[in-house]
Amino acid sequence: MLLSYSSLVSTSNLSRDNALRGKSIFILAGQSNMAGRGGVVNGTYWDGFIPPECRSNQLILRLNAGLTWEEAREPLHRDIDIEKVCGIGPGMAFSNSVLKRDLGIGVIGLVPCAIGGTNISEWRHGGRLYNQLLSRAQAALHGGGGLIRGILWYQGESDTLSHQDAKLYKRRLVKFFTDVRSDLLSPVLPVIQVALASAEGPYIDEVRKAQLEIDLPNVKCVDAKGMKIGHDGLHLSTEGEVQVGQMMADAYAQFFA
Template sequence: MLYLCLLFLTTVAQIPSTSQQPSPPTDIFLLAGQSNMAGRGGVTNSTLTHHPTWDGVVPPQCSPTPYILRLAADLTWVEAREPLHADIDFLKTNGIGPGMPFANTILMDKPGGRTVIGLVPCAMGGTSIKEWQKGSNLYNHLLSRADASVLSGGKIKALLWYQGESDTENAEDSELYGGRLKKFFTGIRSDLKIPLLPIIQVGIASGEGEYKEGVRRGQFGIDLVNVMIVDALGLPLEPDGLHLTTTSQVRLGGLLADAYRRFPSHPLATPLTNAAPISRISTIFFPFVGFLRFCCHSYV
């Protein structure tokens, strides 16, 4: 009897615990920009308090899993849950953003149990591109969180960037946006020591002012390799006319994942050239990369 009890205890001890925390992230993604990256899906003004409130609705595409982690404000890895930016953009009311649907989509491409995705929220609502320039608090905050994210051995795979609405308020800022954005991208790559870091930016769908087209010209005019643009124009907005709805954020997360899949994964692969919207992204590939994409759609 004692032998059977010992045998049972030994067998139970060898069964993996389903609640066991997975390994640290292997594939790390930086999320930066302003409110639409932080996530305002499902956030509306309460008719009772007249203050922004989140409806708490989490779509299936944003469901948590032990294989998607987020870097919390205290620089620890925790299981990712909406709202991703709750302790980062903490002065604002956060809701659904594109990060979770992006990560869940990417996770479907990966071998089960071998890949843990790490999301690094860094977006801050209401910020302009001038506030993200090299040496600024936001820039340094992004760098410090990026540096902390790789201490456990993971690799930064891409920067997801959604910003520009605050630069639509005057003509000068909108016209200078492209140059400032290029300097930001170049600086981040240099300081992270990842010169060909994949960057996926989002073409703005709205703005706080009337000069949206100037910002969009700057976004679509970026002439850096391994920079893609996903266009949010046309996605439904919340009643404020500025922020994407929950449904739109889920759709955007899928578009960002589609764009990421198009980056060559091998460091010696031919880089992508120039920016183009996801709807016509195939026009920016060199012939070899186009052939590679045709043969191996989910190569990355």
């Protein structure tokens, strides 16, 4: 039996709608190395190079600044971290790596929320960045449904500037993770965080120690130490961002898939 063109279109649209409703949502949060500075030259422009691991895929969507789902493409944070030039981050490499493993995860929906130059206190409960993250997460769920599968978190470089901030980092980070999980009504929501590869200040060891020692259920840490850093000495290169994204995918597959 032959189907009419309109029937085929309706079937295609229905399949797409079903895929959207079942999408796996990941929140990308933190500061510049999550927002992505891979390929950014002198902080003034992005070189435009997209490695194969970060190329667009129709199964990877992005919630843009207008709270609309669209096919994800680099730079993921281009309309979110608007005060700085964005380049390659870990989000696309993470997503493509997860999909390649065929974990039955379906459509991936990325929710970029990272803002460069922010310290952990700026992500406190009730603050602007915290509220923006919650609003975008809720919009992601309402915009076609799906399930929040995890938070990808890369932050802490700014907290290495002050000994006081470094000393309080662990307590503040634990509170942030606990608060976000509570407000998202998901007390054991998977979190994959990154231990710093570089720092703005002298207290990197204190912050890294705090990150590596976080002991909360379903919080896993991947270590970016040794990843390739760009010419500015602070931000990961494109290669480094890809490696971090793939390490986060490894952690997701190992602990949460």
